Amino acid sequence: MDxxxxxxxxxxxxxxxxxxxxxxxSISYEDSVVTKDFETPDLLVKEIxxxxxxxxxxxxxxxxxxxxxxxxxxxxxxxxxxxxxxxxVIPLSNLFHSVFNVPVELTNDANxxxxxxxxxxxxxxxxxxxxITLGTGLGSGVVVNDNMIYGHDGFAGEYGHxxxxxxxxxxxxxxxxxxxxxxxxxxxxxxxxxxxxTHRLNSSxxxxxxxxxxxxxxxxxxxxxxxxxxxxxxxxxLGDALADFACFSSxxxxxxxxxxxQNGEPFKEKVKAKMESSILNIYKNKIEVKISTLHDKNxxxxxxxxxxxxxxx
Amino acid sequence: MDxxxxxxxxxxxxxxxxxxxxxxxSISYEDSVVTKDFETPDLLVKEIxxxxxxxxxxxxxxxxxxxxxxxxxxxxxxxxxxxxxxxxVIPLSNLFHSVFNVPVELTNDANxxxxxxxxxxxxxxxxxxxxITLGTGLGSGVVVNDNMIYGHDGFAGEYGHxxxxxxxxxxxxxxxxxxxxxxxxxxxxxxxxxxxxTHRLNSSxxxxxxxxxxxxxxxxxxxxxxxxxxxxxxxxxLGDALADFACFSSxxxxxxxxxxxQNGEPFKEKVKAKMESSILNIYKNKIEVKISTLHDKNxxxxxxxxxxxxxxx
Numbered sequence: 001m002d003x004x005x006x007x008x009x010x011x012x013x014x015x016x017x018x019x020x021x022x023x024x025x026s027i028s029y030e031d032s033v034v035t036k037d038f039e040t041p042d043l044l045v046k047e048i049x050x051x052x053x054x055x056x057x058x059x060x061x062x063x064x065x066x067x068x069x070x071x072x073x074x075x076x077x078x079x080x081x082x083x084x085x086x087x088x089v090i091p092l093s094n095l096f097h098s099v100f101n102v103p104v105e106l107t108n109d110a111n112x113x114x115x116x117x118x119x120x121x122x123x124x125x126x127x128x129x130x131x132i133t134l135g136t137g138l139g140s141g142v143v144v145n146d147n148m149i150y151g152h153d154g155f156a157g158e159y160g161h162x163x164x165x166x167x168x169x170x171x172x173x174x175x176x177x178x179x180x181x182x183x184x185x186x187x188x189x190x191x192x193x194x195x196x197x198t199h200r201l202n203s204s205x206x207x208x209x210x211x212x213x214x215x216x217x218x219x220x221x222x223x224x225x226x227x228x229x230x231x232x233x234x235x236x237x238l239g240d241a242l243a244d245f246a247c248f249s250s251x252x253x254x255x256x257x258x259x260x261x262q263n264g265e266p267f268k269e270k271v272k273a274k275m276e277s278s279i280l281n282i283y284k285n286k287i288e289v290k291i292s293t294l295h296d297k298n299x300x301x302x303x304x305x306x307x308x309x310x311x312x313x
Numbered sequence: 314m315d316x317x318x319x320x321x322x323x324x325x326x327x328x329x330x331x332x333x334x335x336x337x338x339s340i341s342y343e344d345s346v347v348t349k350d351f352e353t354p355d356l357l358v359k360e361i362x363x364x365x366x367x368x369x370x371x372x373x374x375x376x377x378x379x380x381x382x383x384x385x386x387x388x389x390x391x392x393x394x395x396x397x398x399x400x401x402v403i404p405l406s407n408l409f410h411s412v413f414n415v416p417v418e419l420t421n422d423a424n425x426x427x428x429x430x431x432x433x434x435x436x437x438x439x440x441x442x443x444x445i446t447l448g449t450g451l452g453s454g455v456v457v458n459d460n461m462i463y464g465h466d467g468f469a470g471e472y473g474h475x476x477x478x479x480x481x482x483x484x485x486x487x488x489x490x491x492x493x494x495x496x497x498x499x500x501x502x503x504x505x506x507x508x509x510x511t512h513r514l515n516s517s518x519x520x521x522x523x524x525x526x527x528x529x530x531x532x533x534x535x536x537x538x539x540x541x542x543x544x545x546x547x548x549x550x551l552g553d554a555l556a557d558f559a560c561f562s563s564x565x566x567x568x569x570x571x572x573x574x575q576n577g578e579p580f581k582e583k584v585k586a587k588m589e590s591s592i593l594n595i596y597k598n599k600i601e602v603k604i605s606t607l608h609d610k611n612x613x614x615x616x617x618x619x620x621x622x623x624x625x626x
Contacts, residue, residue, distance in 0.1 A: 250464025
C-alpha cells in the first residue's frame with residue numbers, strides 16, 4: 001500500500017486543514033483554507049479537489065476521512081453544527097464522493113482523534129479507552145472492545161455535555177453545569193472571572209489583556225497563585241468527572257488531547273490524582289491517563305485519515 | 314432445539330433462584346434455595362445438581378447462565394460481592410462447569426436482565442438500549458450496536474455509582490451522592506426521613522411501621538402528598554440522570570426493571586418527562602422509556618438463561 005494515500009480533512013469553524021497520509025501515518029502534503037470563505041460546502045469540496053489536482057496528487061487517493069463538528073458517522077452528514085456557516089443537515093460525504101469518486105468516512109472530530117490515537121498514538125493496542133479533546137469545548141471519543149461507540153444515531157460520546165454541577169455555569173447548549181463550561185479553553189477563561197479567590201487581586205492575569213487558557217497555564221507554571229488555583233479547579237472537576245465516567249465503559253486508558261492537555265504532565269497528574277481519590281473501588285488503580293502523542297499540527301488530519309485506514313488495516 | 318434447556322441461575326444475597334428455560338423463553342422448572350445456607354459456593358453447586366438429578370432433569374441441559382452480584386463476564390467469577398457470605402474472588406463458572414460439564418456464562422444481574430430483555434422482553438430487535446434495574450440498589454446493563462458493554466475488566470455499566478448530587482447522601486461504596494442513594498428501594502426509604510416537606514407531618518407514611526418503597530408508591534397512588542413528593546423527587550433525579558447518560562451511549566431505549574419500576578406507568582411518565590425537559594437537544598424526542606415486560610418472578614432466571622441462548626440463537 002506504499003503508494004496509496006488517504007486524504008484526511010479536519011473541518012473547523014475557522015480553518016479546514018487537509019493532507020495526504022500513508023498507512024504509516026506519515027503526512028506527505030498539507031494545506032488549509034478558511035472555512036467561512038465558502039458560502040456552500042460544495043464550493044469547499046471543489047476547492048480542495050482543485051488544489052490537489054494542480055499538485056498532481058489525485059491519483060493515489062484511495063479514500064477520504066473527514067473529522068467535522070457534529071459529524072454523523074452513519075449518515076456522513078454534518079448536522080446543525082453551531083460553529084459553521086452551513087446550516088441544517090449537510091451531506092458532506094456524498095459531496096466529496098461525487099467529486100473524488102472514492103470511499104468517504106466522516107465522524108466528529110473527537111471520534112477521529114480517538115481512532116487516530118489507536119492507530120498512530122498512545123492508544124496503540126488498547127481496546128478500551130476514551131479520548132477527551134480539550135479545545136474550545138470538550139469532546140470525547142469512546143472505544144469499547146476495539147469498537148468506536150456511535151450509539152443508535154451516531155451521536156454517542158458527548159461527555160462535554162454531561163452536567164457535573166447542578167445549576168452550574170450556563171452552557172451554549174441552553175443547559176447549565178455541563179462539563180465543558182468548566183473544562184475547556186473557554187471554561188478556563190470563564191474561571192478567571194468566576195472563581196472566588198483571595199489571590200485574584202495580586203494575580204498577573206489581571207495585567208494581561210483578554211487572557212487565554214494558555215496564559216492561565218503559563219502564569220500557573222511561573223507560580224501565580226490565582227492561576228494555580230484555576231488549574232487545580234479545572235483538573236479537579238475533570239478528575240471527578242473521569243472517575244464517574246468510568247462507570248459507563250470501564251476503560252483502561254483516558255487520553256487527553258488538545259489545547260489544555262498540551263500543558264502536559266503537571267495538569268495530567270492532578271487530573272489522575274483527583275480521579276483516583278474519588279473513583280469507585282472496583283476501578284481503582286486500573287485506569288491510565290496519558291497525554292496524546294498526536295500533539296502537533298497534523299493531529300487532526302491524521303485522525304481524520306485514520307478513519308479510512310482503520311477500515312483497511 | 315426443542316428438547317434442549319438452559320439452566321438459568323439468579324444468585325441473590327437472600328435467595329438463589331434457578332430454573333430450566335427453553336429457547337422460546339418458557340420456564341419448565343423452577344426452584345430456589347437460601348443463599349446464605351451454603352458456607353462455601355461449591356456446596357450450593359452440589360445442591361442444585363442434586364435437586365435437578367432427583368427430578369431427572371440433568372440430561373437436557375446444554376448450558377448454564379448465571380446472573381450474580383459483582384459477576385464478571387470475562388473471568389466467570391464473583392468478585393468481592395458485599396451482600397454475599399463468600400468473600401474475595403469466587404470462580405463460580407468453573408465450579409458449575411466441573412459439576413455439570415456444560416458451558417457456563419456468568420455476568421452481573423443487570424447485564425443478565427438486559428440480555429433477557431433483548432431476547433424475550435420489550436427490547437427485542439433493539440440494538441442500542443440500556444436496562445436500569447431498580448432493586449435494593451441501582452444496576453445497569455448497556456447494549457450498544459447489539460453488544461453488551463463489558464469494558465476492559467468486565468465491570469462497565471455501573472450507573473448506580475455515578476454521583477449526581479455533589480456531597481450528597483452517603484453511599485455504601487464509601488462515596489457520596491451516587492444515583493442509587495436516591496433512586497432505588499433503599500433510596501426511596503431514605504427519602505422518607507431525609508426529604509424536607511411541609512406535608513410530612515400529615516403523611517400516612519408516618520403511621521406505617523418501617524415503611525418500604527412499595528408503601529411510598531402505594532400511598533402516593535392514594536393521594537398522600539408527602540408520598541407523592543417522594544415519588545416526584547425520585548423520578549426527577551432518575552430523569553435528569555438518564556438525560557445525561559444519553560451522552561454516553563446515545564441509546565434508543567431505556568428499560569426500567571424491578572421493584573420501583575413495577576409501580577408502572579405514572580412513575581415512568583414522570584421519569585420520561587423530566588428526561589426530555591433536561592436532555593441535550595440532539596437527543597430530544599429520540600429515546601423511549603419502557604417498563605420491562607419481564608416483570609414476574611421468573612425474570613431473573615430468564616435473564617440468566619438468556620446469556621447462553623444469546624450465544625446460540
